[in-house]
């Protein structure tokens with residue numbers, strides 16, 4: 001079967017869910033976001049609106065910024081003809097009408113009943129397996145039998161989450177990366193019972209849509225703790241936390257080192273604050289539970305302390321850095 005997606009359900013309208021809803025809406029899909037209260041849903045819509053405003057601003061200012069960049073880097077003055085050519089090539093591809101159209105596609109709810117006509121659900125609630133199992137049991141009861149149920153888990157077992165449903169062959173991991181509106185990678189992770197058809201449908205679907213900048217780029221990844229990107233990334237981040245704990249260099253200098261010396265776009269502490277200290281804490285706890293305490297070390301003391309102090313990073317305005 002080739003999956004035809006008209007309507008997408010998103011469970012959890014937080015940092016990831018609101019951006020996933022945004023991506024679906026700009027690709028012309030009807031979206032229904034479910035969260036636990038009207039307050040969270042209001043925040044989710046505000047997040048989408050802010051992101052779409054950034055997309056508008058990016059489109060409107062892109063040509064002028066490129067002209068400025070070329071003139072500055074090459075110390076030249078472009079002619080009007082050259083400027084017009086750049087303006088024509090980089091003319092806005094997203095406008096106010098498109099923003100309104102995308103916003104109109106997004107509905108919100110606190111009730112699963114409104115998932116009765118979705119073709120695909122992407123779950124993005126907190127990273128704890130018990131909560132995700134509760135959500136999937138509800139989804140199984142409240143969505144049409146043809147719908148694919150996908151989880152954006154960063155670390156949990158897709159097989160375990162699927163086990164509470166009567167359609168494990170149509171449950172799959174689709175792991176987006178923060179911020180998904182600009183990062184195009186999606187890890188597609190089959191659980192033990194996921195059918196090949198579901199995996200292929202997800203890969204085809206993801207290949208057919210774009211985020212704010214690029215076509216999405218799905219890759220197939222085996223269900224292993226941490227999947228692919230986080231397995232590599234967390235090893236590096238943990239080294240950075242240790243270097244900080246041992247006083248090898250200051251936090252700012254470690255961030256600077258990895259940007260200026262290793263070509264990373266963000267330093268490990270900046271990235272941690274963006275991802276969320278709570279998300280990192282839960283991912284490390286869950287991965288350690290899955291593969292055993294001897295093969296993965298405990299979350300760093302600094303991560304534990306920040307987590308228990310409620311300093312989750314940018315979302316709470318304090319994490320490694322202070323954003324107040």
Ligand SMILES: NC(=O)c1ccc[n+]([C@@H]2O[C@H](COP(=O)([O-])OP(=O)(O)OC[C@H]3O[C@@H](n4cnc5c(N)ncnc54)[C@H](O)[C@@H]3O)[C@@H](O)[C@H]2O)c1
Nearest residue numbers: 012013014015016034035036124125126127153154178275
């Ligand atoms: N933050 C990241 O960088 C990142 C990257 C990739 C994947 N993920 C994964 O995405 C998921 C969500 O992470 P996030 O950073 O968006 O978290 P978040 O805390 O920003 O958002 C979670 C949302 O889920 C809602 N929620 C909780 N229980 C719910 C329920 N029963 N029904 C509906 N909504 C419920 C919360 O109210 C909140 O709005 C996690 O599984 C995380 O591991 C996060």
